[in-house]
Amino acid sequence: MSKVGIKDIAARANVSTATVSYVLNGTRNVKPATKERVLRVIEELNFKPNAIAQSLKNRRTDTIGVIAEDVTVFNVPEIIDGINDYADRHDLHILLTNLRLDKRIGRGFDRVESYRKHMENAVAELQGKQVEGIVYIGVHPRDLTGMIDTHGKPIVYTYCYTQDDISIQYDDEQASYDAMAYLVKQGHSKIAIISGTMDSLPSRMRFNGFYKAVTEFSLPFNPDWIKMGDWETESGFRLAQELLSLPEPPTAILAMNDVMAAGVLRAASEAGVAVPGELSVIGFDNREFSGYLTPRMTTLELPLHEMGYRAMDSLMKAIRGEEVDRNQSPACKLILRDSVAPPPGD
Amino acid sequence: MSKVGIKDIAARANVSTATVSYVLNGTRNVKPATKERVLRVIEELNFKPNAIAQSLKNRRTDTIGVIAEDVTVFNVPEIIDGINDYADRHDLHILLTNLRLDKRIGRGFDRVESYRKHMENAVAELQGKQVEGIVYIGVHPRDLTGMIDTHGKPIVYTYCYTQDDISIQYDDEQASYDAMAYLVKQGHSKIAIISGTMDSLPSRMRFNGFYKAVTEFSLPFNPDWIKMGDWETESGFRLAQELLSLPEPPTAILAMNDVMAAGVLRAASEAGVAVPGELSVIGFDNREFSGYLTPRMTTLELPLHEMGYRAMDSLMKAIRGEEVDRNQSPACKLILRDSVAPPPGD
DNA sequence: CTGTTAGCGCTTTCAT
């Protein structure tokens, strides 16, 4: 089982190493008989060309480095899948680095210095491995400007962004606008919103979509219907309780993620308010569990696969020096399930 | 930004390439002053040694190939995380191949030929890249004997197995036994079980644990309390309905996955049966959604991280020619939440 | 159509 190389093949097939290389790569015409013979020997010895040596010679690895902040965070695998999809179709290889940020530092994204080193190591390693470019997958949409210096190597960010580089993020504003439009179409006008923390860009963008809809559809505006949550299920629960005990409660609640929407559902259930009969609820993210809740929850699906796919596409364009749309925003998709109905008495 | 190599460093620091290599690897003593100078130039030019060339020379890549049948399947990312954890601690690199089986062929795992080619390609590619060994992550525990020929390269399977190779799988039998023991301790004796499909090994192993507990705790045995499901939520729903309308209904139901357990919860809710007041429910898998159901569901957590970690550990041992325990079974862990209580009137 | 050979960027033996 000692490594068999092109030389061994050449020897056994009575040809030169060059010929073996030619049949391997189809670089030149080789007499069918010779070719046949070489191929047979290759098969016999189960020879696989050493990709390391090939890359060294060719000075091309056809490999893209992917840095994922944490592969166990819900949105990441699907993005990786999109990246793989693109790579498969274009004969590219993927080198995946998992920073394990969630495991290592939890939600302490503010403590920048604690993970800057991890990022730098990851980039250095990928540079050493001669990747042609890098895709960086965040776990949380935020500004990473100044965090990473790739020394000129092309990089594309997704699920996060910098002020200088290409990034792919779904369209938060359009998504919440779409959810509102759907609610309005169902007959709702008293629509409440439960936001995530306000230090987050997605929260603010989703608010923009909400306000745009309120304005465009001339919905009644009631400040009591605007609630700030913190992304966690408890806040959804608590704020929904407040909303339901209002003198004039909303007939629909848009929560900025499914986790909070689950809290809304629980609050409604405990208060004896029927969903969707008396209250409609829309979540955000299309987390796996949203389909298993009672009722099955209507929510916004993130275009994760597409983000990965487009990130690769943009990266390859950048590598080839082509013009790239620097801030693409693929659309979210409203998944219609059972938590929305026309308002009572409609 | 043209590639800077060891030669450039040598030239600029007025030393030979050998010396640069020595300071890079600490292979020899280098006069502090010289070392200092070399290091400075390296820093200046942001030089990263070409890992490709290093590997070619050293004939070691310190790289493990990981083949994941599908990274988007719920258990896989956590296993990868365990693999990464091990790799980080042991200065190993990971080359991840995502077969995308779920996307490409869905649940058609019987149609073996349709994915054998994908597997072979993946293995060949990793061989070419000179990985030291391979970890194979299934999406579904099943026998893969004869599917993959690594031509002597060490391989370890996890979340699936073969008859000849090392594999790491959690202990299904112990897990369902533990769940039963917990139920018994809460005072239950009329315990029903909803299985997965019987062509699956986990189903049979979990049954074994169930029967072991029935025997050991001398529980009343009622064939009506044994239900065959198909892993899907609808079967959990339907079978729970049957169970609840029995003349002598069980006081607890153990479902072989969370998805079916969610169906049980919905059936109970619709039948006006309080969980856990009148009926206790335990799931399996600790899927993310199980914590968001109402009530939050008690379930068995799979030792995914540990499976990945141990797979790597076993693989490295195999590579070094050390003795390896060929069939390790890390334990599942019962996650206590709110869907279990003593039986009514206890 | 096929063979000879230089060299990709590094490590390491052998000299000094």
Added chain:
DNA sequence: ATGAAAGCGCTAACAG
């Protein structure tokens, strides 16, 4: 303490 040079497994220019 440092340098010269061979060579890892391949590709491709050059020669025949």
